[in-house]
Amino acid sequence: MDFVNATILLLNYIFVPALAYGSQLALGAIFVTLIYGILRFANFATGDMMSFGTMVAILFTWYFQSLGINLGVLPTALLAIPFAILFMIFYMLTIDKFVFSYYRMKKSPPVMLAMVSIGVMFVTQAVVRIIIGPFDRRFFDGERFILKANQFKEMTGLNEGLTIKSTQVLTIIITIIVVSILFWFLNQTKTGKSMRAYSDNEDLALLSGIDPKRVVMITWIIAGILATIGGVLYGLDKSFKPFTYFNNMLPIFAAAIVGGIGNPFGAFLGGYVIAFSEIFLTYAYKKFFMYVLPESMEPDSLLQLLSTDYKFAVSFSILVIVLLFRPSGIFKGKVL
Amino acid sequence: MKQYANVITAYIIMIFLIIMVGIFQSWAIALTILNFCLISAVMTMGANIQWGYAGLINFGIMGYTALGGLAAVLISVPPVREAWQVGGLSMLLCLGIIVLIVFSVRYVLKNFQKSKRKNIYIASIIIAGLIILRIVSGPAIHSIEAVEPAKTGFLGGLGLPIIFSWIAGAFFAGGLAYIIGKIALGLRADYLAIATLLISEIVISVIKHEDWLARGVKNVIGLKRPVPYEVNLQSEQWFIDLVAKWNSGKLNLISGAEEKQAALSQFVIEGSSVFVKLCYSGLFIIVVAILLIVTQKALYSPWGRMMRAIRDNEEAANAMGKNVVKQHLLIFILGSAIVGIAGAMMVTHDGLFTPGSYRPMRYTFLIWVMVIIGGSGNNFGAVLGGFAVWFLWIEAAPIALFLINLFTSGLADTNAFKLHLIDSVPYFRFLMMGIGLLLIMRYRPKGILPEKINIK
Numbered sequence: 044m045d046f047v048n049a050t051i052l053l054l055n056y057i058f059v060p061a062l063a064y065g066s067q068l069a070l071g072a073i074f075v076t077l078i079y080g081i082l083r084f085a086n087f088a089t090g091d092m093m094s095f096g097t098m099v100a101i102l103f104t105w106y107f108q109s110l111g112i113n114l115g116v117l118p119t120a121l122l123a124i125p126f127a128i129l130f131m132i133f134y135m136l137t138i139d140k141f142v143f144s145y146y147r148m149k150k151s152p153p154v155m156l157a158m159v160s161i162g163v164m165f166v167t168q169a170v171v172r173i174i175i176g177p178f179d180r181r182f183f184d185g186e187r188f189i190l191k192a193n194q195f196k197e198m199t200g201l202n203e204g205l206t207i208k209s210t211q212v213l214t215i216i217i218t219i220i221v222v223s224i225l226f227w228f229l230n231q232t233k234t235g236k237s238m239r240a241y242s243d244n245e246d247l248a249l250l251s252g253i254d255p256k257r258v259v260m261i262t263w264i265i266a267g268i269l270a271t272i273g274g275v276l277y278g279l280d281k282s283f284k285p286f287t288y289f290n291n292m293l294p295i296f297a298a299a300i301v302g303g304i305g306n307p308f309g310a311f312l313g314g315y316v317i318a319f320s321e322i323f324l325t326y327a328y329k330k331f332f333m334y335v336l337p338e339s340m341e342p343d344s345l346l347q348l349l350s351t352d353y354k355f356a357v358s359f360s361i362l363v364i365v366l367l368f369r370p371s372g373i374f375k376g377k378v379l
Numbered sequence: 380m381k382q383y384a385n386v387i388t389a390y391i392i393m394i395f396l397i398i399m400v401g402i403f404q405s406w407a408i409a410l411t412i413l414n415f416c417l418i419s420a421v422m423t424m425g426a427n428i429q430w431g432y433a434g435l436i437n438f439g440i441m442g443y444t445a446l447g448g449l450a451a452v453l454i455s456v457p458p459v460r461e462a463w464q465v466g467g468l469s470m471l472l473c474l475g476i477i478v479l480i481v482f483s484v485r486y487v488l489k490n491f492q493k494s495k496r497k498n499i500y501i502a503s504i505i506i507a508g509l510i511i512l513r514i515v516s517g518p519a520i521h522s523i524e525a526v527e528p529a530k531t532g533f534l535g536g537l538g539l540p541i542i543f544s545w546i547a548g549a550f551f552a553g554g555l556a557y558i559i560g561k562i563a564l565g566l567r568a569d570y571l572a573i574a575t576l577l578i579s580e581i582v583i584s585v586i587k588h589e590d591w592l593a594r595g596v597k598n599v600i601g602l603k604r605p606v607p608y609e610v611n612l613q614s615e616q617w618f619i620d621l622v623a624k625w626n627s628g629k630l631n632l633i634s635g636a637e638e639k640q641a642a643l644s645q646f647v648i649e650g651s652s653v654f655v656k657l658c659y660s661g662l663f664i665i666v667v668a669i670l671l672i673v674t675q676k677a678l679y680s681p682w683g684r685m686m687r688a689i690r691d692n693e694e695a696a697n698a699m700g701k702n703v704v705k706q707h708l709l710i711f712i713l714g715s716a717i718v719g720i721a722g723a724m725m726v727t728h729d730g731l732f733t734p735g736s737y738r739p740m741r742y743t744f745l746i747w748v749m750v751i752i753g754g755s756g757n758n759f760g761a762v763l764g765g766f767a768v769w770f771l772w773i774e775a776a777p778i779a780l781f782l783i784n785l786f787t788s789g790l791a792d793t794n795a796f797k798l799h800l801i802d803s804v805p806y807f808r809f810l811m812m813g814i815g816l817l818l819i820m821r822y823r824p825k826g827i828l829p830e831k832i833n834i835k
Contacts, residue, residue, distance in 0.1 A: 085569040087744075142817060154436060154568045158751060159820055161744055165813025168740075172806035289740070293580060296573050352588040359577035366574055367562060 049334035051203040055192075061322040062315070063211040063280055066218035069314030070273030071295035073225065073307045074266050080242040080305035081262045082143070084156035088164040089270075090292030094285045095134060095167050096271030097278045098175045100127035101182045108184070116186040116209070120275055127275065132267040138163055139263050147259070164289075171285050179284045183210065210280040221272055222311055225265065229307065234261060242305065293355065294321070297362040303372025312374070317358045325351045386759050386828055393766045400774070407649070410656035412773050417663035418725050420765035423749045424670055424758060425717030431756030431830065432683065433710045434690040436572040439559065441742035442579030443715045445586055445734065446555055447548030447722020452536055452593045452732045454544035455603045459535035462523045466591070467534065469519030473512055480508035523591040533594045542605045544723045545666070552719025553712045555582065560711040564704070576739065587734045600731040606658035609651040619643070622650040659728055666724065667762065670717060674758045686710060687832070745772065748812050752819050754826025763828055768812070775808035 071093060078086045086092075103123035113119045142163060146156050189212055192204025229235035234257075241248040241258045249255060274288065281287075294317050302313025327347040349357060365372060397416075401409035422440060429435045483504050491497040524532045563574040587595050612618050623630065626646045633639045677683050689696040689703050697703050726732050745768065753764015771778075780801065787797045819826065 085573060145821065152568075154572075155820070155824075157436075157569050157572060158747070159817065161747065162813045162816035162820060164744070165748075165809050165816065167813075169806050169809035169813060172809065173800070173803040176803065177806070293577055297577065300570070300573065350588065353584055356581045356584045359581050362577055363562065363574060366566060366570065370566065370570070 045334040048201055048203045049331050051201060051205050052331055052334065055203065055205045057319075057322050057326055059205075059207060059211055061318045063208075063214045064322070065315035065318030066214045067273055067277040067280065067314075068291075068295055068298045068318055069311045070218060070221065070269050070276070071291065072298035072302065072310035072314045073222070074269040074273065075295055075299040076302070076304055076307055076310040077262055077266055077269070079299070080307075081238060081258060082147070082156070084153045084160065085296075087157060087160045087292070088167055089295055090289040091164050091167040091171065091285070092131075092135070092266075093270045093274035093277075093291070094171050094283070094288035095274075096127055096131040096267070097274035097283050097288070098171050098285075099130045100124055100271060100275045101175065101180060101278070101283060103127055104182050114185065117213075118183050118185045118210075118279055120182055120279055121213075124271060124275055128268050128271045131271045132264050135263040135267040135270075136260065139259065144259075168285060168289065175285075177285055179282050180278075181282045183279050185209070208280070210276075214276045214280055217272060217276060221269070225269075225307065228265075238262065290355075294358045297358040300362055301365050301372060303374040306372065306374050309372055309374035313372070316373070317361065320361055321354050321357045324348045324357050325354050382831070386763075389763050389828060390759075393763065393770070396770060406653050407656060410653060410660060412770060414656060414659050414663055414728055415725075415773075416766040416769045417660065417667050418721050418728065419746070419749060419769045420667050420762040421663075421670060421721035421724065422718050422746050423753060423761040423765040424667075424674060425714045425721065426746055426750045427714075427753075427755060427758065427761035428674060428717065429710060429714035430750055431761070432678065432686045432690065433707060434568075435564070435707060435711055435714075436568055437575050437711065437714065438572045438739075438743050438747070439575035439579035439582075439715075440718050440746050441737050441739050442575075442582035443552035443555065443718040444722035444725065444742050445579075445583055445737045446551040447544075447719035447724075448726035448732050448734075448737075449586055449593055450548035450551045450719070451541055451544040451602060451723045451726040452599050454537055454539050454547050455541035456536035456599065457538035459526060459531045459533065462526045462531060462534050462591075465526065466519035466523040469515055470523075470534065470591070473516045473519075476508060476512055476515065480504060520589075520591045531594075532597070533591050533599075540605065541603050541727050542662075544727065545720050548719040548723030549716040550719070552722070553716035556712045556715030557708070560708045564707050564711060576743065579739070579743065583734065583737050586737075593732060593734070596735045598731060598733045598735070602726065602730045602732065604730060605662065605727065606655055609648075609655055612651040612654060613647050618651070618654070619647055622647050625650070663724060663728075666720065670720075671758055671762065678758065745812065748816050750826075752815060752826060754828040754830065756830030757826070757828050760826050760828030760830075764826065767827070768815075771811055771815070772808055775811050776804050779804050779807035779811075 071089060074093075075086060075089050078084065078089075100120055100123045103126045104118075104120045107113070107119050107122055112122065114122055142159060143156065146159060186209055188206065189209050190205060190207040192206045195205045196202070229239060237248065237253045238258050238261065240251065241253055241255065245255075248258075277288075277291070295314075298313035298317045299310045300313070301316055302309030302311065304310075325347065329346045332346060397409050397413055400412060422444065425443075426437060426440060429437045484501055487497060487500050487504065491500065523534060526532055559575060559578055563571055563578070566574060586593060589595060590597065593599055623643055623646075626643075630639055630642060630646075633642055685696070685701055686706065688699070689701060689706055693703055749764040749768040750761055751764070752768055753762070754760025783797070783800045783804070787794070787800065790797045823829075
């Protein structure tokens with residue numbers, strides 16, 4: 044049964060990790076795309092805002108742990124998320140009030156707002172590093188694995204093991220829940236519809252009596268929720284390090300643009316496109332072909348399309364190709 | 380004269396600050412700060428040409444800086460003969476293949492009608508070319524990297540004086556800018572920013588991981604210098620005499636001959652490092668001065684007026700018969716080339732090339748803070764921004780430490796909060812940069828020295 048082994052191999056090393064990573068990117072990409080669609084600027088502080096939310100969640104986690112509160116098999120951080128979100132929303136609204144709103148009133152060009160977001164990026168990064176430090180931090184507790192490779196091998200009698208981390212399952216489930224609520228909100232509720240209208244045509248929306256202040260406020264609130272959840276899920280799955288979060292801004296941007304910036308559903312799928320292509324192109328397929336092909340044709344090289352060092356470069360190349368041939372993204376952008 | 384009053388005042392304050400560092404900390408530190416200020420000034424001039432003259436956002440400064448540094452390595456390091464013997468021919472062949480791919484793609488682009496078939500041709504040419512490249516280069520790279528991996532493991536360079544790399548760095552960066560410009564200049568402003576940021580990351584990851592080119596993250600150290608070495612200086616008679624003359628006042632105070640000798644040798648050691656840094660400063664000042672004169676002339680030439688016209692109203696300039704696309708590409712290349720010079724200068728100054736140290740925060744966003752704070756569109760402003768921001772970037776930690784001690788003076792020295800703040804002193808520089816940028820953007824959006832246009 045070599046084909047079964049080969050499938051399990053791909054599932055274990057490509058499909059499951061890419062699905063989890065893609066979900067984390069997707070949340071960030073929706074965050075970027077919402078800001079772009081409604082507030083009309085590229086937010087370079089994305090990564091650092093996510094790291095800020097995660098930092099708050101970590102601080103709450105530590106606090107709960109010191110009180111002896113935990114969720115058993117689930118990580119304590121899940122309990123901290125709602126508190127972190129509240130804090131993050133407050134942070135976002137403060138920034139908007141003191142920094143962004145001024146330029147919005149003045150109707151500055153989007154470039155100006157992007158520059159301002161760089162200032163916010165510097166400040167947020169400094170605050171995060173001053174409070175929690177630049178080091179790698181793991182804040183996961185509870186049960187690490189749902190399925191271990193050895194257990195799977197014993198259960199099925201196959202050569203290849205399948206490992207499923209609880210964080211991966213949590214990431215995927217939470218992403219699906221959050222994204223479905225978000226789409227329901229945008230498509231079904233009156234507020235969501237007014238946001239879409241505002242994004243589509245600002246002047247027309249104002250004429251129909253939509254309150255721009257309210258739209259902007261709700262956008263920041265949603266952005267705060269997405270940033271915190273996305274950041275905490277990434278930190279649970281891997282680890283929290285401010286510099287990594289800053290760097291994650293780049294594949295997140297790639298995902299948002301590939302999906303068509305301004306289009307949340309596109310951004311959602313864009314996250315998976317980026318994650319899957321990164322992992323597909325940098326995986327060494329030697330073992331896979333050893334299972335699939337007869338012994339005489341066994342490959343002697345690693346059969347890796349690109350070395351894993353180029354993981355980031357893959358997503359950026361996809362972005363460049365998309366920008367060249369379909370600048371509005373795979374799904375047409377600018378329609379919320 | 381009066382219109383330059385604020386420029387002159389600003390520069391005098393800046394020089395005064397650096398001299399203060401010399402007096403209170405040490406002259407070696409002050410000169411290092413000065414040298415990096417000059418390098419930053421070159422970078423900001425490059426970015427300012429693109430942003431201030433033409434309104435193009437280039438977030439790829441890191442990539443051009445790294446290419447300039449790569450040029451320094453490829454020009455100055457002597458060639459590794461063994462590596463060339465085992466793999467040089469294949470690498471040259473690869474270069475040929477790349478050229479062949481580019482030309483065949485161009486041929487298809489020009490001579491075929493727009494259709495699905497054309498796209499398939501282009502895709503198949505590129506994929507086939509990449510596969511051939513992999514097959515040809517794979518074994519060659521392996522054998523090149525196997526040549527004394529601890530010391531070389533790369534092809535080496537040309538073995539020329541490193542000063543030539545400043546020109547080569549400009550060409551490298553300009554070449555990259557040509558490619559990026561062809562790809563991305565048609566994009567909207569914020570897309571261009573993101574695209575250039577991501578492309579510069581690709582450049583860095585190639586330099587980091589192609590070990591045969593410049594040893595990748597294993598770094599190249601001990602590059603040749605355009606100025607004398609400290610050790611050689613210390614044994615030169617004329618230099619010792621010079622130091623003795625310079626410090627004669629202090630030396631005369633010392634009575635014993637032996638003590639005098641010891642003091643003198645101490646002065647010589649200190650003096651040699653200051654002298655070397657002064658030599659660098661001299662070289663850098665020459666570059667900055669030349670660039671300032673050229674850019675200033677360009678700004679007030681018919682070409683500069685045309686660029687401003689394009690920046691302020693693209694459609695109108697286009698209607699007047701100016702080729703906007705071509706001029707944008709030109710200015711993109713020129714600005715990037717200047718950043719490339721700065722990259723080569725920096726590696727020359729450090730004497731080592733560390734691809735791992737190129738990070739967007741330091742090499743892209745910080746440079747942009749300099750441009751915005753200094754004053755976009757004004758060359759003197761850009762240079763001042765480079766000076767002021769770099770100075771603050773280095774001196775932020777001591778300033779922050781001072782402020783923390785001042786505000787927490789009521790707390791005990793063992794107070795956890797105070798200790799934590801003191802531990803995180805290095806990160807206050809980000810805070811200062813961010814707040815500085817936000818304040819300038821809010822209250823003086825044109826920078827410290829705003830653009831001045833004299834209409835005659």
